[in-house]
Amino acid sequence: MGRNKELNQKIKDERKEQILTHALRLFATKGLAATKISDIASASSMSQGLIYHYYRSKEDIFVELISGAFEKINAASLELERLPLSPPEKIRLALETLLQGLTDNEDTGLYYLLIAVATASEAIPDEAKKVISEKNTAPYEVVTRIIREGQRDGSLKNFDAEALALVFWTSIKGLAIHKATHREKFKAPDPEILLSMFM
Amino acid sequence: MGRNKELNQKIKDERKEQILTHALRLFATKGLAATKISDIASASSMSQGLIYHYYRSKEDIFVELISGAFEKINAASLELERLPLSPPEKIRLALETLLQGLTDNEDTGLYYLLIAVATASEAIPDEAKKVISEKNTAPYEVVTRIIREGQRDGSLKNFDAEALALVFWTSIKGLAIHKATHREKFKAPDPEILLSMFM
DNA sequence: GTCTATATCCAGATAGAC
DNA sequence: GTCTATCTGGATATAGAC
Numbered sequence: 138m139g140r141n142k143e144l145n146q147k148i149k150d151e152r153k154e155q156i157l158t159h160a161l162r163l164f165a166t167k168g169l170a171a172t173k174i175s176d177i178a179s180a181s182s183m184s185q186g187l188i189y190h191y192y193r194s195k196e197d198i199f200v201e202l203i204s205g206a207f208e209k210i211n212a213a214s215l216e217l218e219r220l221p222l223s224p225p226e227k228i229r230l231a232l233e234t235l236l237q238g239l240t241d242n243e244d245t246g247l248y249y250l251l252i253a254v255a256t257a258s259e260a261i262p263d264e265a266k267k268v269i270s271e272k273n274t275a276p277y278e279v280v281t282r283i284i285r286e287g288q289r290d291g292s293l294k295n296f297d298a299e300a301l302a303l304v305f306w307t308s309i310k311g312l313a314i315h316k317a318t319h320r321e322k323f324k325a326p327d328p329e330i331l332l333s334m335f336m
Numbered sequence: 337m338g339r340n341k342e343l344n345q346k347i348k349d350e351r352k353e354q355i356l357t358h359a360l361r362l363f364a365t366k367g368l369a370a371t372k373i374s375d376i377a378s379a380s381s382m383s384q385g386l387i388y389h390y391y392r393s394k395e396d397i398f399v400e401l402i403s404g405a406f407e408k409i410n411a412a413s414l415e416l417e418r419l420p421l422s423p424p425e426k427i428r429l430a431l432e433t434l435l436q437g438l439t440d441n442e443d444t445g446l447y448y449l450l451i452a453v454a455t456a457s458e459a460i461p462d463e464a465k466k467v468i469s470e471k472n473t474a475p476y477e478v479v480t481r482i483i484r485e486g487q488r489d490g491s492l493k494n495f496d497a498e499a500l501a502l503v504f505w506t507s508i509k510g511l512a513i514h515k516a517t518h519r520e521k522f523k524a525p526d527p528e529i530l531l532s533m534f535m
Numbered sequence: 536g537t538c539t540a541t542a543t544c545c546a547g548a549t550a551g552a553c
Numbered sequence: 554g555t556c557t558a559t560c561t562g563g564a565t566a567t568a569g570a571c
Contacts, residue, residue: 186550
């Protein structure tokens with residue numbers, strides 16, 4: 138009996154994962170309001186009603202995705218900060234990884250797109266707004282700290298650190314958005330271009 | 337009678353302009369699907385039904401705005417190109433003007449935001465997609481040409497010109513999107529930061 | 536030209552059979 | 554757990570009075 142419960146739970150989790158994967162793509166490319174539950178259902182090869190067996194509402198799915206996106210990005214940011222690398226090396230690694238993620242068509246790109254689209258829109262659930270306002274600052278702060286450190290030892294340019302961090306992230310988001318429409322045609326720019334703002 | 341007709345036409349045009357102004361702000365901040373006709377109506381201080389006296393549908397308004405946005409931006413791009421300035425001066429002027437427009441809360445910023453949001457979303461009318469695919473490339477091409485010219489005379493850095501133009505515009509759009517959520521708190525970065533990618 | 540009232544449609548969410 | 558059928562609400566768009 139305990140075994141069955143465990144197995145059922147696992148199946149349930151997989152189902153939820155499946156829904157999330159397809160919802161991510163749809164929300165990121167069409168937005169929350171324009172994505173219908175039936176879109177998510179048919180993308181996930183299940184009936185429209187079945188979605189409600191796993192999630193209470195469309196907004197629930199959206200909020201879970203937003204939370205997950207920030208968790209991943211924030212975890213990656215903190216991980217980057219703790220690597221045994223010099224500030225310029227950290228910035229270079231971050232840019233290379235992010236740009237590579239965009240060209241490789243990884244979910245990463247979709248997460249950035251989702252966040253970009255979500256932060257840009259006022260038409261999102263209050264809970265999503267709360268998540269954004271709570272978790273959106275961490276990546277900016279991490280990059281700001283790395284830049285400050287590099288400026289202290291003279292290895293990074295002396296622009297205002299917060300402004301540089303802002304440009305860092307908004308450039309990535311801008312590229313993610315551009316990629317959304319140009320899918321196969323999209324070619325990420327040479328990381329050296331963006332790097333030249335920092336070093 | 338001719339006079340009356342003229343006057344009526346003028347009033348009608350003003351009404352339409354009024355609707356467009358408010359629709360621009362709403363579409364740019366909430367997106368097409370999440371913006372209700374009643375939102376536009378109440379923002380424009382008129383009844384919901386009256387909108388249909390001026391426009392056939394919500395999508396019509398959207399398409400007209402998108403077209404107008406591209407016309408303005410494309411005209412500004414071509415104008416920039418024809419100014420009697422050196423390539424680095426043109427790039428500098430463009431960045432300064434664009435960033436200034438963002439901080440000054442001008443409609444310009446909303447136009448960029450609208451375009452960024454619209455190009456990012458698949459959930460827009462087919463006619464809007466057509467307009468985008470036809471008119472979106474001009475600003476990229478103008479910037480590419482300016483960069484090439486600057487590279488020939490050695491006044492601009494030798495990165496791939498198209499990649500540079502891509503970063504130019506996606507950075508601006510990324511900042512426009514960021515500004516959308518941070519309204520009053522938003523402070524545009526020093527143009528020199530972005531400029532350091534070019535010269 | 537402008538409003539109010541309403542027809543129509545469509546999407547979110549629920550109920551209940553299997 | 555999954556489906557089909559249905560309820561319900563809300564938004565687009567229209568009709569008709571003033």
